[in-house]
Amino acid sequence: MARWEPGARERMLMAALDAFTDEGFEQATVAGIAARAGVTERTFFRHFADKREVLFEGSDLLEEVVTGAVAAAPAGLPPVELVTSAFEALGPFFAERQEFARRRLAVISANASLLERELLKLHSLKSATADALRARGLPDPDAVLTAEFGGTIFQVGFQRWMNDPAAVDIAAHIRRTSTELTALVARDRAG
Amino acid sequence: MARWEPGARERMLMAALDAFTDEGFEQATVAGIAARAGVTERTFFRHFADKREVLFEGSDLLEEVVTGAVAAAPAGLPPVELVTSAFEALGPFFAERQEFARRRLAVISANASLLERELLKLHSLKSATADALRARGLPDPDAVLTAEFGGTIFQVGFQRWMNDPAAVDIAAHIRRTSTELTALVARDRAG
Numbered sequence: 275m276a277r278w279e280p281g282a283r284e285r286m287l288m289a290a291l292d293a294f295t296d297e298g299f300e301q302a303t304v305a306g307i308a309a310r311a312g313v314t315e316r317t318f319f320r321h322f323a324d325k326r327e328v329l330f331e332g333s334d335l336l337e338e339v340v341t342g343a344v345a346a347a348p349a350g351l352p353p354v355e356l357v358t359s360a361f362e363a364l365g366p367f368f369a370e371r372q373e374f375a376r377r378r379l380a381v382i383s384a385n386a387s388l389l390e391r392e393l394l395k396l397h398s399l400k401s402a403t404a405d406a407l408r409a410r411g412l413p414d415p416d417a418v419l420t421a422e423f424g425g426t427i428f429q430v431g432f433q434r435w436m437n438d439p440a441a442v443d444i445a446a447h448i449r450r451t452s453t454e455l456t457a458l459v460a461r462d463r464a465g
Numbered sequence: 466m467a468r469w470e471p472g473a474r475e476r477m478l479m480a481a482l483d484a485f486t487d488e489g490f491e492q493a494t495v496a497g498i499a500a501r502a503g504v505t506e507r508t509f510f511r512h513f514a515d516k517r518e519v520l521f522e523g524s525d526l527l528e529e530v531v532t533g534a535v536a537a538a539p540a541g542l543p544p545v546e547l548v549t550s551a552f553e554a555l556g557p558f559f560a561e562r563q564e565f566a567r568r569r570l571a572v573i574s575a576n577a578s579l580l581e582r583e584l585l586k587l588h589s590l591k592s593a594t595a596d597a598l599r600a601r602g603l604p605d606p607d608a609v610l611t612a613e614f615g616g617t618i619f620q621v622g623f624q625r626w627m628n629d630p631a632a633v634d635i636a637a638h639i640r641r642t643s644t645e646l647t648a649l650v651a652r653d654r655a656g
């Protein structure tokens with residue numbers, strides 16, 4: 275058997291979502307997912323450690339993109355602008371993934387332990403972002419507060435992007451959410 | 466045996482933390498916790514559904530305090546001030562709980578599934594806060610963004626309170642964190 279299977283990874287991702295949706299996450303098996311995708315179980319395990327990994331495989335890369343963008347940002351940006359532009363850098367990562375993201379969320383929302391895992395990933399992303407901000411010389415509490423601001427605009431921007439029928443780039447939703455959160459806070463200072 | 470055991474609840478809370486710290490959360494048993502506290506297992510189960518409940522027993526009340534304070538706040542407050550005052554209302558809830566909170570966090574941080582449960586509770590608190598803000602007529606996205614702002618100042622303020630040797634009221638730490646996050650965002654608008 276050839277070790278190179280064109281499109282196999284994408285087929286396995288979609289087959290896994292089909293299996294989780296039809297059978298439930300707990301009941302679905304790697305054997306069943308592999309059969310739906312037309313690959314062997316061995317091929318599945320060359321790509322994913324287990325069935326749960328299908329749902330969380332991108333999160334390390336996502337963290338690298340954001341922390342890399344924090345590190346590479348020009349000097350002198352104010353913190354909120356810095357973190358907003360770092361999360362905007364996720365645009366290419368999420369391009370073409372809207373349908374996957376929607377179906378994935380439906381699976382995760384139906385399972386408490388998957389939802390807890392998802393929240394732990396977001397927590398880890400915010401901690402890594404705070405570390406990257408500290409490495410640039412931003413002291414606490416600003417590093418933590420800026421990372422939390424970033425986590426908020428990412429979460430809310432992500433939701434809006436997922437529900438956007440026009441599938442506009444996630445970066446635009448993140449930017450817009452940052453602008454709105456900033457305006458909301460400014461309204462208080464004016465009041 | 467009398468059904469009224471003076472101080473039994475407090476003794477069980479501290480005995481459970483001792484057991485989790487000494488033996489590890491997974492290894493600790495209800496029988497061992499009850500023995501440390503000098504009560505029967507039956508008494509333990511009159512107070513807590515299981516050993517995990519010792520660590521999360523207050524979270525429903527905490528959610529009630531915050532959403533109740535959102536509902537009861539005077540009309541006309543800007544959103545960030547409204548949510549800041551709602552989280553300040555947690556002061557009495559956390560009074561006298563600093564040592565418990567510190568020891569509890571050490572147990573939770575050592576166990577991935579407990580940390581995931583903790584994050585799920587925070588997620589639930591933010592969702593309930595957003596619902597309470599919507600019920601007051603605050604539209605989305607402001608309701609979600611304001612609830613996220615509240616979650617951030619609560620998390621960061623909580624950490625600061627826990628590490629505060631003077632054990633100043635948690636409300637003061639929450640207010641200070643709100644002021645600092647507001648200033649951080651304002652710095653961007655000025656820049």
